[in-house]
Amino acid sequence: MPWNLNSDRPIFIQIIEKIQVDIISGLYMPGDKLPSVRELAQEASVNPNTMQKALSELERTGLVYAQRTSGRFITEDTTMIDELKSKLAKEIVTEFLENMQKLGFQKEETISLLEKTLATEKSTKGEADNDTGM
Amino acid sequence: MILECKDLTKTYHGFPALSDISLQIDEGHIIGLLGPNGSGKTTLIKLIAGLLSPSSGTISIEGNPVGPASKSLISYLPDHFYLDGHRKVKDIIGFFHDFYRDFEPLRAYDMLGKLNIDPNQKLKTFSKGTKEKVHLILAMSRRAKLYLLDEPIAGVDPAARDYILQTILSNYDENASILISTHLISDIENILDQVVFLHKGRIHTHACVDELRQETHKSIDDLFREVFKC
Amino acid sequence: MLRKLLKYEWRATCKVMVIMDSALILLTLAGCCILHTDIFNHTDAVPMAVLMVTLYALSLTALGIATLFYLYFRFYRNLFTQEGYLMHTLPVTPLQLLHSKLIVGYIWTLLNASLIMVSILCLAFVAGYHFAVTHGMDGIWDRMIKELALESPAAENGINAFYKIFGYTPLEFFRQLIWLQLIGSFVSLLTGYVSILLGQLIEKYKLMASVGFYIALYIINQIFCSILMLVPGLQILVQDTGNFLYSYYRDMMGYAILSQFLVGIVFYIAAVFLMRRRVNLD
Structure with missing residues (x-):
């Protein structure tokens, strides 16, 4: 996944966010070894110190742990990952609801719009599946 | 401390190009030296590199004053071509290897190889962009303590x-x-971890x-843009 | 470090200098061949001969000047243009840079001066030999050796006559000439370098300023030399020796050498001082 980094927010925070999402989405499985700071920094085209800061913060929260000679690893604590997943999901939902409110949608309108959109998505997906003969 | 400037001033016929520059740079940072044209970026870099002498103030690089010792610790990339075009790239590599103990020819050849640049060719036969890359490769093939890059990405295509x-x-x-002076900030800011804003020869910010x-x-x-609004 | 600078300086200047020297050698050989023929035996050939000799002299002068100016140009280009950014950021002292240019430049200047002298001698020898042979002069070798070999002024030959007039033997004259050439070459080289260094002090039009300084330094050198040469002349006025020309010519060369030596020291000190000043490259 490409690193889309915004220059007007601290980079290290954005790095933390991206790695969190990568962990939740399964790109990094629990127990996986992370690439070195240098490699990650080069991949993201950021300053290695910034990358180091982000990883240190992730270590502090426990999402990532370091073994002195072997490098950094994703935590195997699946509960923590699930909790993080819920937390992030909740943040997205809260933001979504706030935005819908700004548009003037009431709660019921929001829910019905959601259901309708999900339904159409399912049917278009089904059509696509039929077309491909699945 | 890799670099320390104390009350550095450079005047040209009464015109102060740099005034009271006090700057400290530690190991392990990539620092952007930013400022509008004429703010003194190149002057500061040339002073550190030893191409200019200060009107007052001191410069020390790893405790050394500007001289052969400091020059052996500094890898300097000027903002224009400075290598003899009539020489072959491999001869230039040999030259650098001869004079700089920390120069690593293998690194240079490796980087040139990845770009398909033939070291047996004379430098003048290459396009402008390729020449820029050769200059950069030579500067970065040294294991120096301080890299001074003066506008390394100006005048070069995005790729x-x-x-x-x-x-x-x-x-x-x-x-x-690494100290990089540039005015193309958006391209470079993600690789910096510190910046120094230079305004009319003085340090405006170092953060x-x-x-x-x-x-x-x-x-x-x-x-x-906000700080240096015209 | 100085050795490395010398190595690269030598390599860089070799190509051009070897070409110039080869041209001189070819010219000399051509001249030798021509002189060995009977081309100049007719009176009609005299203007032709004069022309060729003139051209030859001009070529030699041109070569001498070209050598010097090439070396000046190399000094300027290598240290005070784009390449200066490379040279002045090398881990060397400014003095090492100066010395590398001085040493290599001096070697080339001397070499070329020597080649010029050898060239003249070769042609003179061939011309004389050819003349002697074609006019059936026997025992020319023996005569020449007899004339030149004896250093002692007591002998009755050309050398003695020379000594009576000038106050020293041709050999002594040659020796002093060589000293003059050794020191003179150094001073010529330095004059160019110092002019370029002085030109760098000026804000704009540095090259033009250098040319101006060169002319000025040259004139100053000549004036100083002339002043110093007055000394033997004054000595003659003060003393009242019989053969005044004798002592004048005897001392003349010595004073010329001394003046160049002093000028050389002053110019060298100036060069060292200016190189240390740290240049303001464009």
């Missing part, structure tokens, strides 16, 4: 810019520091990049 930034990152050494972003909620590019 080459990416290559240059990647090269700078891949040659990063936590025992060394960590992410801290600035946190405080101002702006990118360094936006901040620059």
Whole structure:
């Protein structure tokens, strides 16, 4: 996944966010070894110190742990990952609801719009599946 | 401390190009020296490199004053071509290897090879962009303590810019520091961890990049435009 | 470090200098061949001969000047243009840079001066030999050796006559000439380098300023030399020796050498001082 980094927010925070999402989405499985700071920094085209800061913060929260000679690893604590997943999901939902409110949608309108959109998505997906003969 | 400037001043016939510059740079940082044209960026870099002498103040590089000792610790990339075009690239590599103990020819050949640049050719036969890359490769093939890059990405196409930034990152050494002067900030700000804003020969700001972003909620590019509004 | 600088300086200047020297050698050989023929035996050939000799002299002068100016140009280009950014950021002292240019430049200047002298001698020898042979002069070798070999002024030959007039033997004259050439070459080289260094002090039009300084330094050198040469002349006025020309010519060369030596020291000190000043490259 490409690193889309915004220059007007601290980079290290954005790095933390991206790695969190990568962990939740399964790109990094629990127990996986992370690439070195240098490699990650080069991949993201950021300053290695910034990358180091982000990883240190992730270590502090426990999402990532370091073994002195072997490098950094994703935590195997699946509960923590699930909790993080819920937390992030909740943040997205809260933001979504706030935005819908700004548009003037009431709660019921929001829910019905959601259901309708999900339904159409399912049917278009089904059509696509039929077309491909699945 | 890799670099320390104390009350550095440079005047040309009464015109102060730099005034009271006091700056300290530690190991392991990539620092952007930012400022509008004429703010004194190149002057400061040339002073550190030993091409100019200060009107007053001191410069020390790892405790050494400017001289052969400091020059052996500094890898300097000027903002224009400075190598003899009539020489072959491999001869220039030999020259650098001869004079600089920390020059690593294998690294240079490796980088040239990845770009399909033939070291047996004379430098003048290459296009402008390729010449820029050769100059950069030579500068980055040294294991110096302080790299001074003066406008390394100006006048170069975006793809080459990416290559240059990647090269700078891949040659990063936590025992060394890189000072990059530029006015193309948005391209470069993600690889910086500190910036120095230079305005009319004085230091306006010297701060960590992410801290600035946190405080101002702006990118360094936006901040620059704001600070140096015409 | 100095050795490395010398190595690269030598390599860089070799190509051009070897070409110039080869041209001189070819010219000399051509001249030798021509002189060995009977081309100049007719009176009609005299203007032709004069022309060829003139051209030859001009070529020699041109070569001498070209050598010097090439070396000046190399000094300027290598240290005070784009390449200066490379040279002045090398881990060397400014003195090492100066010395590398001085040493290599001096070697080339001397070499070329020597080649010029050898060339003249070769042609003179061939001309004389050819003349002697074609006019059936026997025992020319023996005569020449007899004339030149004896250093002692007591002998009755050309050398003695020379000594009576000038106050020293041709050999002594040659010796002093060589000293003059050795020191003179150094001073010529330095004059160019110092002019370039002085030109760098000026804000704009540095090259033009250098040319101006060169002319000025040249004139100053000549004036100083002339002043110093007055000394033997004054000595003659003060003393009242019989053969005044004798002592004048005897001392003349010595004073010329001394003046150049002093000028050389002053110019060298100036060069060292200016190189240390740290240049303001464009």
